[in-house]
Amino acid sequence: MNAPLLRVRDMVMEFPVGRGTVHAVSGVSFDLARGETLALVGESGCGKSTTARAVMQLPPPTGGSVELNGVDLTRQRGSSLRSLRRQFQMIFQNPISSLNPRKRVAEIVAKPLAVAGIGTPASRRERVAEVLDTVGLDPAIAMDKRPHEFSGGQCQRISIARALVLEPDLLICDEPVSALDVSIQAQILNLLEDMKTRFDLTMLFISHDLAVVRNVADRVAVMYLGRFCEVGRSELLYARPAHPYTRALLSAIPVPDPTVTPRPVELVEGDLPSPLAPPSGCRFRTRCPLASERCAREVPELRDLPDGRAVACHFPLVEH
Amino acid sequence: MADGPLLRVEQLSTHFDTRAGLVRAVDGVSFHVDAGETLGLVGESGCGKSVLSRTIMGLLPSYARVPDQSRILFNGTDLLTLGRRQRRAISGPGLAMVFQDPMTSLNPVLRIGEQISESMRFHFGTPRAEGRRKAISLLGDVGIPQPEVRVDQYPHQMSGGMRQRVAIAIALACEPKLLIADEPTTALDVTVQAGILELLKDAQRRRGMAMILITHDLGVVAGRADRVAVMYAGRIVETAPVRELFARTRMRYTQALLDSIPRLDAPPHTRLNAIAGRPPSLIDPPAGCRFAPRCAAAQERCRVEVPDLSADSGCAAHSFACWFPRGLEAAA
Numbered sequence: 001m002n003a004p005l006l007r008v009r010d011m012v013m014e015f016p017v018g019r020g021t022v023h024a025v026s027g028v029s030f031d032l033a034r035g036e037t038l039a040l041v042g043e044s045g046c047g048k049s050t051t052a053r054a055v056m057q058l059p060p061p062t063g064g065s066v067e068l069n070g071v072d073l074t075r076q077r078g079s080s081l082r083s084l085r086r087q088f089q090m091i092f093q094n095p096i097s098s099l100n101p102r103k104r105v106a107e108i109v110a111k112p113l114a115v116a117g118i119g120t121p122a123s124r125r126e127r128v129a130e131v132l133d134t135v136g137l138d139p140a141i142a143m144d145k146r147p148h149e150f151s152g153g154q155c156q157r158i159s160i161a162r163a164l165v166l167e168p169d170l171l172i173c174d175e176p177v178s179a180l181d182v183s184i185q186a187q188i189l190n191l192l193e194d195m196k197t198r199f200d201l202t203m204l205f206i207s208h209d210l211a212v213v214r215n216v217a218d219r220v221a222v223m224y225l226g227r228f229c230e231v232g233r234s235e236l237l238y239a240r241p242a243h244p245y246t247r248a249l250l251s252a253i254p255v256p257d258p259t260v261t262p263r264p265v266e267l268v269e270g271d272l273p274s275p276l277a278p279p280s281g282c283r284f285r286t287r288c289p290l291a292s293e294r295c296a297r298e299v300p301e302l303r304d305l306p307d308g309r310a311v312a313c314h315f316p317l318v319e320h
Numbered sequence: 321m322a323d324g325p326l327l328r329v330e331q332l333s334t335h336f337d338t339r340a341g342l343v344r345a346v347d348g349v350s351f352h353v354d355a356g357e358t359l360g361l362v363g364e365s366g367c368g369k370s371v372l373s374r375t376i377m378g379l380l381p382s383y384a385r386v387p388d389q390s391r392i393l394f395n396g397t398d399l400l401t402l403g404r405r406q407r408r409a410i411s412g413p414g415l416a417m418v419f420q421d422p423m424t425s426l427n428p429v430l431r432i433g434e435q436i437s438e439s440m441r442f443h444f445g446t447p448r449a450e451g452r453r454k455a456i457s458l459l460g461d462v463g464i465p466q467p468e469v470r471v472d473q474y475p476h477q478m479s480g481g482m483r484q485r486v487a488i489a490i491a492l493a494c495e496p497k498l499l500i501a502d503e504p505t506t507a508l509d510v511t512v513q514a515g516i517l518e519l520l521k522d523a524q525r526r527r528g529m530a531m532i533l534i535t536h537d538l539g540v541v542a543g544r545a546d547r548v549a550v551m552y553a554g555r556i557v558e559t560a561p562v563r564e565l566f567a568r569t570r571m572r573y574t575q576a577l578l579d580s581i582p583r584l585d586a587p588p589h590t591r592l593n594a595i596a597g598r599p600p601s602l603i604d605p606p607a608g609c610r611f612a613p614r615c616a617a618a619q620e621r622c623r624v625e626v627p628d629l630s631a632d633s634g635c636a637a638h639s640f641a642c643w644f645p646r647g648l649e650a651a652a
Binding site for chain 2 (some may be wrong): 043044057104114151153181182183184185186187189190205208209210214217218235238248249251255257258260261262264265267269271272
């Protein structure tokens with residue numbers, strides 16, 4: 001078997017604040033095979049964006065390793081990290097604020113090439129035109145405009161062009177369609193799918209929307225308060241969730257069918273606990289309808305089920 | 321109380337005079353909301369749904385213009401003919417609104433109890449102590465734990481979902497007859513979304529309140545609205561009882577919106593049916609049907625003649641504005 005493109009081990013991300021420490025990501029491990037799309041799913045504040053940024057080394061994680069093509073990114077600094085960045089690029093949630101409003105599109109998309117010291121200004125411009133064309137923007141019209149002259153969907157296309165201009169191996173998408181309307185969302189998801197084939201991309205896709213994830217992901221990792229609850233092939237996870245939190249997330253998706261009465265979410269009422277002082281044992285137990293006394297005592301480790309997925313629960317919903 | 325629907329909007333337009341030209345954000349919209357019912361108002365960003373709700377609420381900026389033929393009849397009174405004071409007397413006990421972003425719609429420097437009781441004091445002269453007591457009971461109603469503690473807190477001490485619950489408590493304070501909820505869950509997590517929608521439904525049932533639920537997500541209205549109006553480029557293009565709309569979608573734009581939702585039962589990497597292009601300019605909209613440039617079924621007539629919103633021959637409550645409606649091809 002080929003070595004995975006990305007290998008993340010025991011990644012920890014903690015931020016000191018005032019009197020305490022925010023445990024944003026607490027020991028997350030996963031592999032990403034070449035050509036695969038892994039989705040990270042969870043509510044706001046679960047640490048999914050922090051995980052994505054830690055993989056990007058923006059900033060590097062406070063513990064653990066992130067190996068890309070066999071090189072541990074967390075051990076790289078300065079210019080060596082900068083030259084490695086050609087291999088991994090990112091697109092962000094807000095397509096408008098992630099583009100510099102004072103620059104023209106041609107400059108924005110050419111910037112990664114310039115930073116990497118590739119080509120001459122003229123050859124870079126040519127390359128930018130090619131990429132813009134690939135993402136469905138007319139270079140003749142788009143090149144000399146500024147971001148405010150474009151709609152949200154078009155700005156996201158520009159972001160995608162900027163991320164792909166260096167032909168990275170790994171593309172990290174942090175909620176790329178959350179700020180867009182459903183109709184535009186479909187355009188961008190189709191575009192990402194095309195780009196994946198065309199540029200041979202491996203993707204880490206962050207989203208809170210399980211319906212979107214169902215469409216793009218080969219594998220899904222469900223995250224709660226800095227830890228993985230369940231990781232597995234998307235078909236399995238959607239058909240028979242093993243973790244009560246996965247089931248709760250699935251039950252919350254609105255069904256576009258008026259004959260279906262919305263069911264209550266299978267979740268104990270209440271907010272995500274503070275990552276400053278996460279609950280003992282299983283972090284999900286305060287909202288889990290199935291929690292027992294053991295859940296408060298013992299941290300459930302992520303363990304493999306016979307069907308190939310992994311679940312971190314003392315009482316999984318699937319027989320094992 | 322006058323007969324007829326609680327709210328009747330007739331030929332309502334809202335225009336903005338900008339340097340680029342006259343933006344017809346809402347362009348001749350007519351609909352009604354009966355007492356106690358939920359109307360889902362659906363459309364993409366920029367279709368005019370938020371401007372429409374702000375026009376009804378009287379929250380337009382000074383440079384907006386509402387042409388003379390427009391009518392907003394609330395309990396028989398045309399809100400557009402009222403002066404500022406009269407209008408203010410109607411909102412609160414009459415109309416209230418919940419906005420999309422609970423981070424910016426609350427006052428960050430006022431305790432939430434104050435924000436809830438403010439309108440009761442204004443409209444009914446409720447004394448402070450009683451206002452505080454009512455605020456606590458409202459916070460309990462909207463599902464906030466420890467309301468007697470929360471009432472003295474500030475918005476920044478709460479999560480997004482909790483803040484939206486507070487915003488709903490504020491809107492419910494004066495027992496409005498009509499609640500306009502403008503994308504009340506778009507800024508929230510799915511898990512929180514279901515709770516908020518359930519809360520709105522529950523508040524509505526208990527108070528016999530009517531609601532306009534504005535959203536871009538047809539999945540949200542499917543389970544929560546009695547009737548749906550679909551808006552495109554400043555106009556209502558289809559309206560029907562919710563089951564009728566989903567069972568016999570006539571307007572191709574409505575169908576395109578439905579088709580673009582990723583389906584949970586489709587295998588991964590299924591190509592989505594995106595709507596090509598984007599909504600037209602509201603300064604210089606296309607002649608004929610405004611959806612024609614993006615419509616796969618558009619024909620010559622669609623690009624020339626404007627289709628009016630007219631009733632379906634099979635169902636009087638179902639209206640659509642299309643020359644070649646789905647399922648009625650033979651008739652065309």
